[in-house]
Amino acid sequence: MPLVSKNTTPPVLILWIIAGWVGFGLLPWYGIEDGFWTFEWLLDGYPFDEDYAPAVFLIAQGEKLWLSPLLIPLALPLLALRYQKSDPVYARLLVLAGALGFAWMIVQGFSIGIRGYNFAWMNATFGPLDDRQFGMGYGALLCASAFLFLFTQGIAARGAVNGDVFVVSAIGGVIVIVTAFVFFPIAKMLFAAFVTDDGSYSILVFFDKFFDDRIWGLGCLAGARCGAAWNSLFLAILVGFITTLLGLAFALVVTRSGFRYKRLIRAMTVLPIITPPFVIGLALILLFGLSGTVTVFFAELFGLQPTRWLYGLPGVLIAQTLAFTPIAFLVLIGVVEGVSPSMEEAAQTLRANRWQTFRTVSLPLMRPGLANAFLLGFIESMADFGNPLVLGGNFDVLSTEIFFAIVGAQYDQGRAAVLAMVLLFFTLSAFYAQRAWLGKKSYTTVSGKGDAGVHPLMPKALALPVLAIALAWALFTAVVYVMIVYGSVVELWGVNNSLTLKHYVTAFSVRFEEEGIRWTGAAWDSFWTTITIAAIAAPLTAAVGLVTAYLLTRQSFVGKNAFEFGTMLSFAIPGTVIGVSYILAFNVPPIEITGTGIILVVSFIFRNMPVGVRAGIASMSQIDKSLDESSLTLGANSWQTFRKVILPLLRPAILAALVYSFVRAMTAISAVIFLVSAEYDMATSYIIGRVENNDYGLAIAYSTTLIFVMLAAVGFLQLLVGRVQIGRRKHIEMKEAS
């Protein structure tokens, strides 16, 4: 070793060089078949057994020789230790090593699969390969990370983002994981739309599937049926409008009326978020189906013939409105509260009456909220899978069509991919339409100046209908939820309505034996899996989301807009699409994780990450930038600033992201249904099985239990959020006071 003064070699560099060598020389290179967390391999032929050997041992035994070029980029950074960090050679060496290593990992990973070369032209050029490789394991993973972070350190040393190693590495890390787990699977699936029956690619196939009457038919104008695309679009627009209007009504009742039980309304908004799919649909059937309580009652009252009116557009519309109105409310309440009273007071001072004030001042200022609420309702409706499945009747929508294109007897991946494209096109267009409508106008009303004053009440002509609508809908929601609980305690719903707890016993019985508790209920397996997966996914989601939010709000770098789009994209991608694409992308090396718990965790992280990002951005823009500037001035680096200054102030956002991702992980169905496996069955997929089996009692009992479990979790976390928020306010007050 040449003499190097220790102060000049950053410890991070040494760490990643060591990590690279450990990954290459010590850990098993390929994935362990028995699972990521089993350590049997330590005792089972390691390090020589081909399945468990580290790359170095493989090469030494003359196997998997295509891994040997990786030795060069592993050795290069050792040279960098000779140079000062400011020396351009140092940067060049690291960039070269990282890029070479990472690129080669990707190239060999995609070219050589389970059956030798993956591409026909490689067989033609090099002759058939008499070897194969499985998915990446610990070693390959660590090695790839080492190359990535060597690369980012090199970039940083060249002066990118003020030479900040932490920020460059974080950007690099987020880009790589988002590419791997959002863009790559989506791209892989979209390619499926062009595959012909014999496996080659053709644009004609795409057009053939795209211009299909089942997608674009307009038969409903002439008495037959319309295509799924029109149905979805029509339904989503309706749901968007209705949920926005109802959400606005609730928001107005809470902020601008003398209504007393506002807290109750707020409490009700949590319910649909923690309700597993199907449940609302089942309760609606119980109420309004052909033999539903309400239907039968009115049919007898008026001597009418009961009909199946619920199945189709009306049923799905009602169920989705029930489910998504609270989301619209949550979006709107922030905006409606945010409209500064001083503007409204100014209008009133200028002799506008209440109605004029509302129409010309308050309402226009709520535009961003209305647009956001509409967009959310639109996208949620497009992506919704459970309600159309239960209530759709002959009303086909894209999300269910995608599912049945894959799992149905037709088994047509290409069709699923085409339908997914149509769905993506609609959701992304809605995003752009929203941006265009909001334009670049300013809706800021809260400035640094004093914001005293109270919101004026609604004009009376508006207050009465708004209150009536809101209360009627709230009552309806309450009835539906009462029916859910009721449905879980009747013997055989619709036939034998005697009360029983047997469904809960079947699902959640326990036996106390000498060896301890035996979980004998049918639901325990999926229950514990769900809790575990949700508990693992939640903190990871929050972490990825908040780091991304930090980069977006606090740092400026080239390509930030594209970066933001990429991280938010997964929100606009319906779960069904994610599920299908994950199966296609991650069943084969280099990333081979189907059938494991990891794929579920990963899918949850990237499905829910945008919410973490949004929560983080919202709170971070409230924290004055001067705080981190002073920290940086005092000599802290950006990682220390992030950890010691920003992170403690972010606790509410962290908890919000935690709660959301935990709850979503427990109630998601659309992606999960494709990803569950024998060992990792999730609650929602278990419930769908019971629903399929006409075992509604058990399905509803299980869902009710989940609702209460999540209520407890949310309540517990909300207690924490509340306390911390007070702490933060004190903290800021103290800062201001000093």
Added chain:
Amino acid sequence: MKRTTSTLAGSLLAFAASVSMAHADKLTLYCSAQEDWCQLMARSFEDATGIDVNMTRKSSGETFAQVRAESSNPKGDVWWGGTGDPHLQAAEEGLTAEYVSPMRDQLHDWAISQAESAGNRTIGIYSGALGYGYNSDLLSANNLPEPACWKDLLKPEYKGHVQMANPNSSGTAYTTLASMVQIFGEDEGFEFMKGLHANINQYTKSGSAPIKAAGRGENTIGIVFMHDAVKQAVSGFPVKVVAPCEGTGYEIGSMSIIEGARNMDEAKKFYDWALSADAQNLALQVNAFQVPSNKGAETSESAPDMSQIKLIDYDFKKYGSSDERKRLLQKWDEDVSTLPQ
């Protein structure tokens, strides 16, 4: 399981061996029958052999999709249950493995001919006849006559009372379509489907959904496999089962070993075990009323008596092939489903 054990492991070898002894054999089972039957099969096999079973229940269409998606890297070992067509299709595509079980001589002829038509890549484990069931309460509430034949369902008074699955998404409904073509001939069969279309209130996605809806009182008549209808009746729903007078088609529930299974030996053990009379008797415990393929297995009293039902000579090879299937479905899509109701 262990592909190679290095001789160089030396002193570790004894220890490693003891560890792998303790490590039980395992089997990944894809099950396409009803949940409780799947559970019972998995647990009973564990009890009988000590082999750990990982079981996933998915419909036969979903399982077929999964087996196909995983074909370059199979995760499952055995696919048990579900209607025969996807099994035949999988066999046709080489997704399942050839195996001739020593248990064969105990089976009914129809089970063996199922295997032979697929080059021994699948085998029959149970069979069930197509028919329909109706909710007797709703029928009398609407003053409707009791139907007894397929053609009865075309009567205008049943308009809006009949439900069947969509043949595009359900194997049951495809069997219905293929049966009508075989009973009435292709032209008249499609005329029948058109007439039926006028009375259908909904094409469900899953095959047994129509009779489940009928059980709950959400529908009057559901065209399904008769054992599914019997099950609803036994569960306490007011459902009556009809074996149509013209005769009817049937399905052969099948079992296949997945090509390239990671636990091939265990898969074969399961295969042999599942064909035994003891294993097939388990069906009775979970109200599965299909007819078992082992001649020595018992049948339930509630089960439809196959000897009393007029079964057609269903051509599984022809109507199970991808091409014929595609052709019939496309014809149904274009000529039937687009008609106004």
